[in-house]
Amino acid sequence: xxxxxxxxxxxxxxxLASRNAVTVTYTRGAHSVTLTGSAGSMLLRLQDEYGGxxxxxxxxxxxxxxxALVLNGVRVTPERxxxxxxxxxxxxxxxxxxxxxxxxxxxxxxxxxxxxxxxxKKTAExxx
Amino acid sequence: MASRIADLADALxxxxxxxxxxxxxxxxxxxxxxxxLDELATLRVSVIPRTRTSRRSARNQDENDHTLNVVFxxxxxxxxxxxxxxxxxxxxxxxxxxxLAIDGHVHPSISVAIDPxxxxxxxxxxxxxxxxxxxxxxxxxxxx
Numbered sequence: 335x336x337x338x339x340x341x342x343x344x345x346x347x348x349x350l351a352s353r354n355a356v357t358v359t360y361t362r363g364a365h366s367v368t369l370t371g372s373a374g375s376m377l378l379r380l381q382d383e384y385g386g387x388x389x390x391x392x393x394x395x396x397x398x399x400x401x402a403l404v405l406n407g408v409r410v411t412p413e414r415x416x417x418x419x420x421x422x423x424x425x426x427x428x429x430x431x432x433x434x435x436x437x438x439x440x441x442x443x444x445x446x447x448x449x450x451x452x453x454x455k456k457t458a459e460x461x462x
Numbered sequence: 463m464a465s466r467i468a469d470l471a472d473a474l475x476x477x478x479x480x481x482x483x484x485x486x487x488x489x490x491x492x493x494x495x496x497x498x499l500d501e502l503a504t505l506r507v508s509v510i511p512r513t514r515t516s517r518r519s520a521r522n523q524d525e526n527d528h529t530l531n532v533v534f535x536x537x538x539x540x541x542x543x544x545x546x547x548x549x550x551x552x553x554x555x556x557x558x559x560x561x562l563a564i565d566g567h568v569h570p571s572i573s574v575a576i577d578p579x580x581x582x583x584x585x586x587x588x589x590x591x592x593x594x595x596x597x598x599x600x601x602x603x604x605x606x
Contacts, residue, residue: 384581385533385594386510387492391499415539415589433587455588457537458500 359419365405371398392456400450412440412452429454467511467528473562475509485549505536526601538591550593557597569599
């Protein structure tokens with residue numbers, strides 16, 4: 335059963351590039367890599383802030399193959415503050431890797447640790 | 463008759479924007495400011511009316527204490543917090559001695575509190591510096 339699940343995860347990892355895929359640029363400091371994966375819906379959240387103000391933010395998760403996250407020749411895992419740039423619908427979006435609701439900013443999406451789910455928040459949006 | 467706390471908030475906003483602080487900002491008065499996370503690339507300072515406490519201070523006089531929040535919000539990493547916290551303290555020092563005049567009546571600042579100095583969950587989950595400065599102004603109002 336475990337082998338079946340691992341083979342399923344490997345199949346999902348391979349098909350991410352061809353189904354509902356997004357291509358993004360993943361950046362940490364001076365190093366970047368182009369990744370293809372899938373993205374969750376953009377969720378608008380309204381957070382009651384301190385002192386009476388409110389902040390609207392857009393949360394978005396990305397799912398991609400762990401083996402693809404290679405920066406400066408080294409395979410890495412996501413870190414808070416990493417930046418994902420995505421262009422869609424005539425807009426350039428910048429998402430920053432940040433934790434969500436007490437969870438870490440990323441987690442393994444499968445038992446075989448071949449897929450990564452990373453949590454991000456939209457921190458910039460410009461016309462392309 | 464206009465809301466006194468709203469008038470005080472307007473007067474405070476005008477006063478803050480006339481000062482020269484270590485980090486420049488433009489304060490804006492609002493009942494409930496709403497910012498998109500994108501917009502916090504720029505330091506946002508909001509003046510928000512919050513509470514009023516009233517008591518009788520003499521036979522023919524009431525005391526009203528109006529509390530306003532001055533909320534500071536900006537995209538920041540931990541490395542930026544020291545400078546922003548220093549700004550909030552600078553504004554607090556200014557407010558501690560402030561008197562606002564409205565309709566010929568003087569309203570002195572009677573208390574200033576910073577809580578939180580830096581909201582840690584905002585810093586962690588949104589990379590945002592959030593600080594709230596609460597300032598109370600006293601109004602004396604003749605009755606009867």
